Amino acid sequence: MSEETRIDCDIHNEVPGLEALYPYLPAHWLDYCRESAFNGPDANDYPAGAPTTAREGSQPKPDLTEIRSHALDGVDMGILNCAYRVQSVRNEDLAASLATAVNHWQVEHWLEQEPRLRASIVVPSHNPQLAAEEIDRWGGHPGFVQVVLPARAEAPYGNRRYDPIFAAAVRHDLAVGIQYGGAPGHPPTAAGWPSYFIEEYAGMAHVFQSQVISLVCDGAFERFPSLRIALIEGGFTWLPSLMWRIDKEWKGLRHNTPWVRRRPSEYMRTHLRFTIQPLDAPPDSAHLAQILDQCGGEDLLLYASDYPHRRGGPEQLLDLLSDAQRSKIFSANARELYRL
């Protein structure tokens, strides 16, 4: 067997501190940040000391040296997903300038330093017009392959207020990544604020499900037929049950939403891809094989380490795959999604 190509679709490059962005901020916002002792977005979706945030021997905010030695070993290409939550900054102009600064920082400190890396454009998605401008700024740069949005937003992404973001992504043939986390200011559940971090962590899967329902039922894929979305760090074993449920809803209620012309599960299969970490797998591997079969997982899944976050190994999944399936999940699905 020839050596496998491996593309890691989820590596984190986090801004070490607001000072790292100072060289890229306009004078007005630089003064503002210094005067106000502003430390950057207050989202706390990855508590620095939490066991999930960094695996043993890793830093929560790894630098390029660490990424090279720990994450890129044996990997042909890595997709960076920066989780800098500019969306939690209510001053939208400051948020937009922070996003621009983060993207400059990504180019200089990551893309120009390491040819195996590709990156995701950070955008002030709470102001879609400014977000679209940010996408236009970087869309022609060959290092950026994706626009990254947090899973938790002010409204689910099928809402047409976000159309400028999708239009810009499609214009530049970029994927859109929806990533674990976000701090839009309202509770992370339909029933208010939970007490513990573990609740928010475990509950992020249902937030992803709400996003999928919205994107399909509010017609985003009809308005943007070439839109490609990666769901990052949200798991995937829930996908078959969501497909069944929303297909059934559509059978009963599609007269309410005539723009949803195809079965919801068809849109999901066509437009959505899923990173494999966290696996959130059943204890019995035979059940995991059934889940893969139920949703056609070989065409939907993207290999990912989620470095530096601590995860169980991917072996339980990989052991179930044929060579052809491995090759799709290790690289072919990512090449198609990210045009690599």
Add this chain to the structure above:
Amino acid sequence: MTAPVDTSTTVDRPAVERNGHRGNGEAPGAAMRAAKRARTDTAIIDTDIHIYFPSPDVLRSYLSERWQEYHRTIGQRGYEGCNYPRAMPNAARHDAWPEDGTPPGSNLAFLQAQLLDEWGMEFGVLNPLVGAGYERNLDFGAAFSRATNEWQEAEWLEPDPRLRGSIIVPWEDGVQAAAEIDRWGSHPGFVHVLLIARTKEPLGRRKYWPMYEAACRHDQPIAIHFGGAGGGPITGTGYPAHYIEDHGGMPQTFQAQIISLIFEGVFQRFPSLKFVLIEGGFGWIPPLLWRMDEAWRQLHIDVPHVTEPPSEIFRRHFWVSTQPMEEPFQPEQFRQLLDHLDMDDHLLFATDYPHWDFDSPDRAFPIQLDEERRRKIMAENARSLYKF
């Protein structure tokens, strides 16, 4: 363990007079009824039937003068601004409207004929969705709850021994909710306490614990039913736009409640507490448990009070109604789902009468289940949980 069921006692139950209620003139008659019933070879217990006040006057007749006046002048006030017009009036089956113009689910004789007799049901659990629980005036909510419970007892439970009621409580006020549970907890007609899924805070939060303590005192399960609006967006990512998202998005709310109840330590504090999840379906449960177990393995330091895997807690403390039944792409996937769920003893059949997404007892399952599973799900699990 439960005793075998003599189905003849349910098949031959005499039908009550129809009073010409069937609006479309298509009276199926005894022969058709018998044919329908023959397609279901087990006893049937329906764990989700909805009843409504036929008019505001009927509700008021159970309120004190002070609250009658309040209801006439101010009326009900919940968490407004979460309006998803439903696909059909009252979200009801078109054939569920009695000819006298009262709302579906408000006329006992009509409900008996269309549901209980039609299917030869042995028992039916009433879940009145009247809005008392999320009333913002907590004292009115308490009075409204009590009125609803008195109305259930007088107009539904006493006239028909097949029916069982839900204790309605003002759940945002744990202490008054506990008092209402104490009022009805030992009444044999009431079989669980009824909450709605979208509460103001996640149900594991301690403000709700007095209610759980009272439920344990009376060995009453807590049922969480589809629906509601707790005053915030109905997803963890803001307000969606369409009824299909509101309706199809209910499993996400149930997931949040399960996560909260388990991780906030409710079952360590109340080891005998039972929950019944109604009208959320169940396909989403296995992947939720896999994720929760993985989260707990990684993050148990966040919740040291949770001392065993969440999946074990869930399978011991939760029961789940079947409607809306999952419909996988391939029939065998339904069997796979039941295997992943591994809760054959905790699934409860439900129709959701009179709502539009009614699951018919003879057609709800996408596959032919073996007899043992059918008997359990159609009746025996409910018999055992509710002590029928």
